[in-house]
Amino acid sequence: MPRSKVTIRDVASYAGVSRQTVSRVINASEKVTSETRARVLAAIEQLGYQPNAVARSMARGRTGMLACIAPNVTDYTFATIIEGAQAVARSQGYFLLSTTAPDGETFDYLMDQLVKSGRVDGLIVIQPYIEDPSHGVPAGCPTIFAGGGAHANQQVGGSVVLDDMAAGYTATKHLIQLGHQSIGMITGPLGEVCVQNRMTGFENALEDSGLESNPELIVEGDWTASSGYHIFRELWLNRENRPTALFVQNDSMAVGVLHAAEELALHIPEQLSIIGIDDIPLAPYFHPPLTTLRQDFAEIGRSAARMLISAIEQKQTLQRHEQIEAALIQRQSTGRYHKKVALNQAF
Amino acid sequence: MPRSKVTIRDVASYAGVSRQTVSRVINASEKVTSETRARVLAAIEQLGYQPNAVARSMARGRTGMLACIAPNVTDYTFATIIEGAQAVARSQGYFLLSTTAPDGETFDYLMDQLVKSGRVDGLIVIQPYIEDPSHGVPAGCPTIFAGGGAHANQQVGGSVVLDDMAAGYTATKHLIQLGHQSIGMITGPLGEVCVQNRMTGFENALEDSGLESNPELIVEGDWTASSGYHIFRELWLNRENRPTALFVQNDSMAVGVLHAAEELALHIPEQLSIIGIDDIPLAPYFHPPLTTLRQDFAEIGRSAARMLISAIEQKQTLQRHEQIEAALIQRQSTGRYHKKVALNQAF
């Protein structure tokens, strides 16, 4: 923008008051006569004055800007968290600068550029990896860790995460209750916290039902449909014992599995039950519609933003750790275990 | 952040030089002895100095911040544009503040808060609706319109858009070349520019092949899978003349159609060919894998950012209008028209 903007001093002289009075008016301060206020407002209107946010940040030492750092912004789950956070931020007069940090180097760069150089007042970090999430976050910067998994021992800031252990448990329990005993799992990258937690939930559910988990039926994917597709083909064609049900740690990989199953002429759910996690918008339209666990990502974002803003404004270091529960959405990709079919398919 | 940061003056006195010299060093200016430069750099290192971005913006009158405004950020297409733009922005030392403007009111608010108040240096606007996209954008603000469709008569800024007319033409032509003569279309919301252009491409392709377009086979959807699903059921069950091929204006709606077709026990593509647009990541995993047109959204974002930055830095009002072509991706949802099957299905 060209630097031709009208300043607070212009408004002041136009209204015949001091800049401080104008400042009071635009900040909705009390101590102004309603008469002068009216005069100032008229001047503002007349001149089309808009306070300069940069100058204000400078003087106040706060920018009203938050940053949300995620591995990427195209992933539906991250994008939804961001959108939720943004809604809350805006309603409280903040702006949310969302940005991607695909690697640690970028993350450090962003810390310098966003936090150390004073561009933002606080941080929402979506960092799914197991390594200490607060690594690299400058001390003293209000920070909330979101969605990445429960980092139990973190020192700084609060967190809002999914209860992945419960999610894994619920998903697995659902399959068990349908009568399945040979249950496989396709996980996300093992380096991510949520993956570990979902695995733990899986193991716990099996154990609670007196079932053994078969390591051969647990395979690591990378969240993509493509990985689900290839892993399932391999799993189905080359393993001795085939599972009768599969817990797939996200919906994208689950579609991949569905597609591979289709190619292998498998009947879902008669021959194989599949449950995913996320409930992405297209999940009801898969073939067959996918049973999955719905995660309220928007709520994670909202909650994180709320926590962050209250930490900033009350200047108290929040240590709250919130967990969001997932809800089972039953569709047609899971069904009762049928012994006959299962026996047939084994050959 | 607490206001305990070390300032340029601290560095200056520590290094025994003036603040201006420090300024020269951090701005990679020439006129500094390599000896003093070394001393200053040492001081910076010692004190952990990081220039304050806000103060710098204030003094320079530029913030190094761009904004990208889209109806939402969860839509895969928008998110990808944003990610592309962000990559370029960052590589050029800018930050991209992406934000949602679901309605006009919010848009105006954002213009005030982002542009008029000097938070950003330029704007990327994703505004798919037919109404004048530059409406509400403050004059003098470098602006690029992205992805929304070719707004031919816009006055301000440049644009990077998809060649939707060509996309519609290509998609339709593909169906025609497979022998289809009765081709239906499910459009996006008629208020969006790209929808109109895709329709025009559709009509043109039919006309060029001497085919008539049947208004009864053209229905408006809302981009969601759900709308595709319901529209197709209605279309298939209640119309006199059923199409043998369907051009669906995005992939999400196309999945909805696929799902409805499955329910109606239709064989795709034997009884009905379906082509989408977008090539979302899950498109190859639909049932059957979806023939579609791939749009390079990331490139749109990148190109928009490049144009915007060059407009800002050279202070020339760019009027360039770029169009990105879509590429046909053939998968299994389209196939040759078979007369017999088509005749059968009519009853």
Added chain:
DNA sequence: TGATACGATGTGACCGGTCACATCACTCGT
């Protein structure tokens, strides 16, 4: 009625950089 208090308003300094210009030392040309 005068000291007090309080509400409305104004003033100077300041936030942390950068800009334009001044200053200074030193080399070069004649």
Added chain:
DNA sequence: ACGAGTGATGTGACCGGTCACATCGTATCA
């Protein structure tokens, strides 16, 4: 040997707000 020219460095003002405090007028109370 002296003025001009050049490169390195320093100084004051400024960007546009806000903060802390000063000032002023008037209502309140003893």
